[in-house]
Amino acid sequence: MRILGIETSCDETAASIIEVDERRLAVCASVVNSQVDIHATYGGVVPEVAARHHVTNMMPLLEIAFSKSQSSLAGIDAIAVTQGPGLAGALMVGLETAKVLAWSQGCTLVPVNHLFGHVWSWLLPAVGNETQYEVTFPHLSLIVSGGHTELVLVRGWGQYEVLGRTLDDAVGEAFDKVAKILQLSYPGGPAIARAARLGKRDAYELPQPLLHDKSDNFSFAGLKTAVLYQHRNIGRSDSAYVADMAASFEAAAIQVLVTKLERAVVRTGIRHVSVVGGVSANQYLRERLLVSLPTNVKLWLPELTYTGDNAAMIALAGYISLVREGREVKNFFSLSAQPNLEVF
Ligand code: KG4
Numbered sequence: 001m002r003i004l005g006i007e008t009s010c011d012e013t014a015a016s017i018i019e020v021d022e023r024r025l026a027v028c029a030s031v032v033n034s035q036v037d038i039h040a041t042y043g044g045v046v047p048e049v050a051a052r053h054h055v056t057n058m059m060p061l062l063e064i065a066f067s068k069s070q071s072s073l074a075g076i077d078a079i080a081v082t083q084g085p086g087l088a089g090a091l092m093v094g095l096e097t098a099k100v101l102a103w104s105q106g107c108t109l110v111p112v113n114h115l116f117g118h119v120w121s122w123l124l125p126a127v128g129n130e131t132q133y134e135v136t137f138p139h140l141s142l143i144v145s146g147g148h149t150e151l152v153l154v155r156g157w158g159q160y161e162v163l164g165r166t167l168d169d170a171v172g173e174a175f176d177k178v179a180k181i182l183q184l185s186y187p188g189g190p191a192i193a194r195a196a197r198l199g200k201r202d203a204y205e206l207p208q209p210l211l212h213d214k215s216d217n218f219s220f221a222g223l224k225t226a227v228l229y230q231h232r233n234i235g236r237s238d239s240a241y242v243a244d245m246a247a248s249f250e251a252a253a254i255q256v257l258v259t260k261l262e263r264a265v266v267r268t269g270i271r272h273v274s275v276v277g278g279v280s281a282n283q284y285l286r287e288r289l290l291v292s293l294p295t296n297v298k299l300w301l302p303e304l305t306y307t308g309d310n311a312a313m314i315a316l317a318g319y320i321s322l323v324r325e326g327r328e329v330k331n332f333f334s335l336s337a338q339p340n341l342e343v344f
């Protein structure tokens with residue numbers, strides 16, 4: 001089955017064409033137009049600006065995706081598009097484009113929950129490659145992105161249970177806000193990671209919220225606020241200080257993620273775990289996971305190109321929704337963007 005994926009939930013306009021059946025998965029093209037540089041001047045994503053750029057980026061991007069995959073809209077069996085969660089205006093651009101394309105071709109349209117895109121992103125081979133894929137159930141999926149921090153138990157196709165989630169800020173959001181406090185560039189995650197490489201992880205004592213709480217929930221607002229208060233008290237902005245604070249923050253945030261995941265693995269006895277979403281690009285997180293999870297646990301991590309928002313993961317989640325979970329939408333004209341869509 002050949003699927004066109006479209007993603008416009010935040011500040012990335014993305015299009016992808018994948019080929020997938022019960023065993024085989026190939027990414028023919030995956031293109032992303034990031035608006036990071038535009039929003040960096042504002043220090044964060046401006047929703048109206050994001051939506052306007054999706055409008056101008058969408059058609060040229062689709063053309064690039066088709067040209068890279070040497071195919072055309074006529075060969076597409078289904079169109080998968082992010083329905084939510086995300087920014088309302090941004091989502092509408094992708095959804096309405098997908099509706100028109102599906103209507104013009106008379107093909108199936110699959111609305112996709114952006115979070116399920118991340119949940120399956122670890123399966124995707126590099127662009128231009130093909131893989132034989134296999135999924136083991138049950139498995140745990142830790143989604144760590146700019147908008148979400150959720151631990152999901154995936155029992156089978158279409159059987160998702162949220163075991164825990166953040167009670168306040170998402171972990172990526174905490175990276176972005178701490179970067180702002182330390183006057184690092186936007187987006188904050190990569191900037192903190194870069195600065196932290198030269199810093200001491202134990203330079204500053206910071207809280208590790210909910211570390212000892214028995215639930216699978218997370219909390220990152222207190223950690224961010226602790227950085228803010230210490231930063232004000234210390235009153236420094238030199239690069240040695242920024243490196244030490246970035247390293248101390250990264251250590252605290254990642255300690256919480258890794259310890260809580262490890263505990264859930266031990267408690268549930270589940271031996272297959274994926275860690276997905278923008279923050280899963282973090283090298284220190286990857287290193288800590290490898291040394292902290294029990295050796296008999298199989299860890300699935302997405303290729304770095306698929307950690308952030310992309311449309312290949314949306315196309316794949318669309319296939320899973322349509323074929324594996326049997327969720328077909330009869331009248332797609334009535335679909336609307338769902339900015340607050342959750343895992344359930
Ligand atoms: O999944 P994503 O691209 O978008 C959402 O669905 O939210 O995640 C974006 C988040 C941002 O908060 C960004 O700062 C963070 O992922 N991020 C990182 C790294 N790369 C991106 N956080 C920590 N370390 C990184 N290397």
Ligand code: ZN
Pocket residue numbers: 114118145146277278308309
């Ligand atoms: Zn995302």
